Amino acid sequence: MSIASSHIQPCLWFDDTLEEAARFYTGIFPNSAIGHLGPMAGEFTLDGMTFRGINGGPAFPFTEAVSFSVTCRDQTEVDYYWDSLADGGQESVCGWLKDRYGLSWQIVPVRLYELMTDPDPARAEAASRAMLGMRRIVVAELEAAADAVHPG
Secondary structure, rough: OOOOOOOOEHHHHHOOHHHHHHHHHHHOOOOOEEEEEOOOOOOEEOOOEEEEEEEOOOOOOOOOOOEEEEEOHHHHHEEEEEEEHHHHOEOOOOOOEEOOOOEEEEEEHHHHHHOOOOOOOOHHHHHHHHHOOOOOOOOHHHHHHHHHOOOO
């Protein structure tokens, strides 16, 4: 195994699907690779971040108590990560989904953060309300909601 540059690494407990999951995730994210994979444990890197994984069996499934947030620069990136990670998984609300292994992800466009911190509280509130009604975050709908507060 390689020695990580950080002392802190996520360690994910899989129901004996570590290798399959590592291949799935590294096929989605850029700057990714599979490190050592053994029958019980291994590691893989996603977009430069190293993860450890173990084949621990079904005793401890993933829950929404832990999720990974993917910040996306535009709608194209949101759509790519949403479609890729939701494939075989389950869509939720407000940009959340569970992938086929039960791991929770938040797929969030930068524009959502910008709108939710708009100096005009009414625009921020409108964008927030719009987001609460979405599964996949749609930037154009967020912007339309914020813009409707103060029509030009």
